[in-house]
Amino acid sequence: MRIRAYLWSLMVLLLCCVCTAKAADTADATSAAPATAELKVANRSIMVFRGNLLGESPEIRVARAKAAIDEALEGHAELTVTVDSVQNSYMVLLADRRAFFVTPNDLGPDDSSVHEAAQQAAERLRQVVVESQEARSLRFLLVAAAAASIATLIYLALLRALHWMRGKLLAVLVRVMNRHAESLKIGHTPLIDTGFLFPLIRRVASLLYWILVLLASYEWLSFVLARFPYTRPWGESLNSYLLELATYLLTGMVNAIPGLAVVMAIFFIARGISAFSRRLLQRLSRPGAIPWLTQETLIPTERLTSLAIWLFAIAMAYPYFPGSGTDAFKGLSVLIGLMISLGASSVVGQAASGLILTYTRTLRPGEFVRIGEHEGTVSVVGMFTTTIVTGLGEVLTIPNSTITGAVTKNYSRTVQGAGYVVDTTVTIGYDTPWRQVEAMLLEAARRTEGILQRPKPHVFQTALSDFYPEYRLVAQAVPSGPQPRAELLSMLHANIQDVFNEYGVQIMSPHYLGDPREPKWVPREQWYQAPAQLPKDPE
Missing domain, CATH: 1.10.287 (Helix Hairpins)
Incomplete structure (x- = not known):
């Protein structure tokens, strides 16, 4: 019986080799590989066939093997499973009957040799034989x-x-x-x-x-x-799955320890460099070291330096994060970068404007400025917005890009010492001596509490219009908040009205449609009407 099985198997393999050689000569090199088929008996996987044998596809080989095994299992005799080699293949025998062949074409990615694959398949078949006997007991x-x-x-x-x-x-x-x-x-x-x-x-x-x-x-x-x-294969698969899951988690944790150690080392190095750079910048901000590095620019410079250090540290530590090489991690990184690039353009513009205001020192907290139509005292110069407090007690938050794109008037930068500039404009007719108008404006400034006499207030004739000249009073006030400045202007305007009323000069400017009968001019003897004073003779 065994010799006859050997002879028959040898003939089958020789014929298979001849057919395979002839098919290789005539088939196209790009032809598709045959489909695979799995041999399962009694709910247990025995073997996966991947190649053709004597013109039989893997599906037909599975059907023949299953029929032979089922026929052998139906008997009540003791069944033994053996493996015999036939040239470069192996034949699995079940009670001296051929069950199936294992050829080199059947090797999977996890199989190292045909002999090993055949032995594993035979061991699974032995287990099926034992389980079939147990199922009858x-x-x-x-x-x-x-x-x-x-x-x-x-x-x-x-x-x-x-x-x-x-x-x-x-x-x-x-x-x-x-x-x-x-x-x-x-x-x-x-x-x-x-x-x-x-x-x-x-x-x-x-x-x-x-x-x-x-x-x-x-x-x-x-x-x-x-x-x-x-149902034993299902129970074994459940146990193996739990063990594989626990092993996978423990292995992942152990494998992640070196990477996490590198990340921690990079973290502590970046933290030390950031602290060192902060102390270095604080020493360099002392007067006489670096002109552009002052107490005002120290804080944003520290933040920018720290941000650059930590961004570089994140870039260096990125490959060592657990899972950084997975597609999910890469996709998440791309998504975050896309969101930042699409939604942060205005934020980056505001931050750049804030840096321009900070390093050019256009505005400083405590200064009185006029930005477009808004006027008040600067309270905070931030990275994205600047806050000013108006004379009416309003708190205005202005985007930094608006400030860099508008004309800013600073009333505190050009004064002598502490304080700010206060000014007002009046228009008086040509029939009032300009010396008298200047003297009345200076008298009103002297009466206003809060306006400094040193430096002295000045009156400028800013325009000679058709109906009147324009007079502008410019003075310096003591440092104070925005609300006292509004009160100061109110007191100054009230004193101007009082002084002009005392000397009988109307503030309302003339507008007319024709020339008057008498020329509108000031005789020389009226040039120095009170409170104007004659110029002193030079000694």
């Missing part, structure tokens, strides 16, 4: 059912014990929490609010409880399935 099935019943009782008792332990644990935690919450106080105020802490503890205990329930259910199911021959 009434005694074995009764023992398996008894074991499954005992496991089920233990499983139910374990679930009840877990439920009881959860209740006991919550009660103990509540007592401990209440006892320590009473002791942790500052004065009469407790540091821990038990009303918010108890729901959190209850949720954590419930989460732990359900994790243990799922693990117990998983182990119970795998144990029960492994007791019976037909």
Whole structure:
């Protein structure tokens, strides 16, 4: 019987080699590989066929092998599984009958040799033979059912014990929490609010409880399935999957330790360099070191330097983060970069404008400025916006890009010493001597409390219009907030009206349609009307 099987197998292989050589000469080099087929017997995978044999596709080989194995398993005799080599292939025998061939074309990516693949397939077939015998044994099935019943009782008792332990644990935690919450106080105020802490503890205990329930259910199911021959592959797969998952997680954690160590080292190095650069910039900001590095520009310079250091550190540590090489991590990085590039254009513009204002020192906190139609005292010069407080008590937040694109008048930058510039404009007719107008404006400035006499106020004739000249009073006021400045201007305007009323000069400027009968001019003897004074003779 064995010799005849050998001769038949040798003939089959020789014919297969001839057919394969002839097919290789005539087939196209780009022809598609045959489909694979899996041989499963009694719910257990035996072998995966990947190549043709004597013109038979893997599907036909699976059908023939399954029919031969099922026919052999139907008998009640002892079945032995052996492996014999035939040239470069191996034949798996079941009770001196051919079950299937394992050829070099059947090797998978995890198989190292044909002999190893054949031995593994034979071992699986031996297990199928044992399980088929166990499935026919009434005694074995009764023992398996008894074991499954005992496991089920233990499983139910374990679930009840877990439920009881959860209740006991919550009660103990509540007592401990209440006892320590009473002791942790500052004065009469407790540091821990038990009303918010108890729901959190209850949720954590419930989460732990359900994790243990799922693990117990998983182990119970795998144990029960492994007791019976037909469902044993499912139970083994459940056990192997759990072990593979635990091994994968532990391996990933262990493999991530060197990368995390490098990340921590880069973190501490970047932190040290950032602290050193901060101290260095503070020393360089002293007067006489670097002209552009002052106390005003020190803070933004420190922030920019620290930002550059940390960005470089993140770029260096990126390859060492766990999972940085995965497609999900790369996709998330691309998504974040796209979101930043699309939504941060205006933010970057505002930040650049803030840096321009800071390093050019266009505005400083405490200065009185006029930006477009807005006037007030600068309170904060930020990275993105600048805040000013108006004379009416309004707080205005102006984007920095608006400030860099508008004309800014600074009333505090050109004064002598501390303070700010205050000015006002009046228009008086040509029939009033200009010397008298200047003297009245200076008198009104002298009467206004808060206007400094040193440096002296000045009156400028800014225009000679058709109906009147324009007079502008410019003075320096003491440093104060925006609200006193508004009050100062109100007091100055009131004093101007009083002085002009005292000397009988109207502030309303003339507008007419024709020339008057008498020329509108000032005789020389009226040039120095009070309160104007004659010029002193030079000594």
